[in-house]
Amino acid sequence: MILSDADILERLEEGDLVIDPLDDYELQIQPASVDLRLGREFLEFQRTNIPCIHPTSEREVDEYVTETVVEDDDDFILHPGDFVLGTTHERVEIPADLIAHVEGRSSLGRLAVVVHATAGLCDPGYRGQITLELSNLGSAPVALTPGMRISQLTFTELKTPADRPYGSDRGSKYQDQDGPQASRIQSDDEFGGDQLERSD
Numbered sequence: 001m002i003l004s005d006a007d008i009l010e011r012l013e014e015g016d017l018v019i020d021p022l023d024d025y026e027l028q029i030q031p032a033s034v035d036l037r038l039g040r041e042f043l044e045f046q047r048t049n050i051p052c053i054h055p056t057s058e059r060e061v062d063e064y065v066t067e068t069v070v071e072d073d074d075d076f077i078l079h080p081g082d083f084v085l086g087t088t089h090e091r092v093e094i095p096a097d098l099i100a101h102v103e104g105r106s107s108l109g110r111l112a113v114v115v116h117a118t119a120g121l122c123d124p125g126y127r128g129q130i131t132l133e134l135s136n137l138g139s140a141p142v143a144l145t146p147g148m149r150i151s152q153l154t155f156t157e158l159k160t161p162a163d164r165p166y167g168s169d170r171g172s173k174y175q176d177q178d179g180p181q182a183s184r185i186q187s188d189d190e191f192g193g194d195q196l197e198r199s200d
């Protein structure tokens with residue numbers, strides 16, 4: 001079951017679903033979704049001499065990613081073909097019996113701006129800001145203004161609450177993320193978890 005505006009408000013009032021700050025209910029709560037705003041931090045991918053991004057090397061993240069913080073009244077220009085990581089301004093907490101889907105907004109889609117490359121799903125139990133995988137699929141640069149409504153979250157109720165929600169007891173690596181976070185794929189068990197770190 002997908003939550004309607006009334007259902008969303010009820011869950012927010014109960015307090016187990018958290019979207020913080022939710023400054024303008026009138027503007028942000030849509031018929032069956034909640035619009036989230038763009039934060040001011042961005043991670044940009046640099047052209048680099050490393051041979052490839054290797055899942056087992058933590059060190060390389062700093063070599064191909066740099067952070068930009070947009071000042072007040074300024075914009076971030078997303079050029080055609082760009083792929084950057086942004087963040088929602090809001091922090092969310094998803095209860096164990098809901099899944100949240102990160103979607104774009106049609107008005108941005110019509111400008112060829114998409115908000116995730118894949119896996120736009122917030123697990124039951126997830127807490128934190130949401131990292132946006134922003135791309136410009138069009139042919140004209142688009143100005144993104146921190147504070148603008150950039151994405152929307154829809155919520156689906158699970159038949160039963162998750163037995164093992166997203167969280168520290170299952171090693172969930174993006175729990176409580178603050179600002180855009182680069183991939184932590186090197187923490188995956190198949191790449192040696194947190195133990196393995198390549199030295200080359």
Ligand SMILES: O=c1ccn([C@H]2C[C@H](O)[C@@H](COP(=O)(O)OP(=O)(O)OP(=O)(O)O)O2)c(=O)[nH]1
Pocket residue numbers: 102116119120121122123126129130131132133166171172173174
């Ligand atoms: O566009 C998105 C989608 C999800 N998330 C957050 C919420 C989600 O619960 C978490 C983990 O997502 P997922 O399970 O798809 O990633 P993973 O690579 O499998 O991470 P983990 O191994 O921690 O589950 O990342 C975002 O920040 N942005």
